[in-house]
Amino acid sequence: MEGRDHARHEVAGAPAAEPGRAVSDRRFTKELHSAVRCAAALLAMLLLIDWGAGDASPWRAALWCVLSLSLFVVLCPxxxxxxxxxxxxxxxxxxxxxxxxxxxxxxxxxxxxxxxxxxxxxxxxxxxxxxxxxxxxxxxxxxxxxxxxxxxxxxxxxxxxxxxxxxxxxxxxxxxxxxxxxxxx
The missing domain is CATH 2.30.29 (PH-domain like)
Known part of the structure; x- marks a missing residue:
């Protein structure tokens, strides 16, 4: 049975996978890091703008954190x-x-x-x-x-x-x- 599966994989042009081995999306880690970077950049930019304008407050900082977290949730792969x-x-x-x-x-x-x-x-x-x-x-x-x-x-x-x-x-x-x-x- 294994020999037949191995031959089928070779015919399809794919490397033979080990039976029972799970395969995953190779881009996942890169996309996850990208989502984190985008959310962190948005948070930093919003806090910097507030600080530069003199409008910084704990409530606004909390709001920007929620907004950045929402962006991360949307972008998370x-x-x-x-x-x-x-x-x-x-x-x-x-x-x-x-x-x-x-x-x-x-x-x-x-x-x-x-x-x-x-x-x-x-x-x-x-x-x-x-x-x-x-x-x-x-x-x-x-x-x-x-x-x-x-x-x-x-x-x-x-x-x-x-x-x-x-x-x-x-x-x-x-x-x-x-x-x-x-x-x-």
Missing amino acids: RRITAGEGWLASRGLLGTQRVRTDLLVSVRCLDGVSHRLVFRDALGGRVELDPQTLVDNPDLWHRLYEDARTSAELGCLTCGETALRRVQQRVDRETALTVFKVSGLE
């Missing part, structure tokens, strides 16, 4: 993690989890920001930015293997087109990266 048979999105207020081997639908929501919504047969729901999957091939291939399992079982009734679009984007980005590294741009 969700931590996307996937393992064999599951996908989780953890934010400040909780975790969303979906069984990827029991997916029933994958929908692409268009709007101000593109989102992929995964739903499983147990009622689980996870929403994420497709760019997260494009930027993290390990995460994409772990998810894609389980989505194929769902399709083979007949669970995945809607979403193969959305998955195919993400696959095309991942392939395009991988090819561009290979061209850049090899100097063939």
Whole structure:
């Protein structure tokens, strides 16, 4: 069984993942630090303006702290993690989890920001930015293997087109990266 899984990963162009190993979004730490820096910069700027204008007071400082904290909450990224048979999105207020081997639908929501919504047969729901999957091939291939399992079982009734679009984007980005590294741009 392991040999077949290993061969499938090599055919898909991804490094073979260890069974049971969870993969995470590699950009999470960078985005978290960026959110902290933005909130701290806003707080420092507002306190400096108050101090320069002579309007500094404890109440205004508390208000600026609340405003900066609100900015951090808005900018704080969700931590996307996937393992064999599951996908989780953890934010400040909780975790969303979906069984990827029991997916029933994958929908692409268009709007101000593109989102992929995964739903499983147990009622689980996870929403994420497709760019997260494009930027993290390990995460994409772990998810894609389980989505194929769902399709083979007949669970995945809607979403193969959305998955195919993400696959095309991942392939395009991988090819561009290979061209850049090899100097063939």
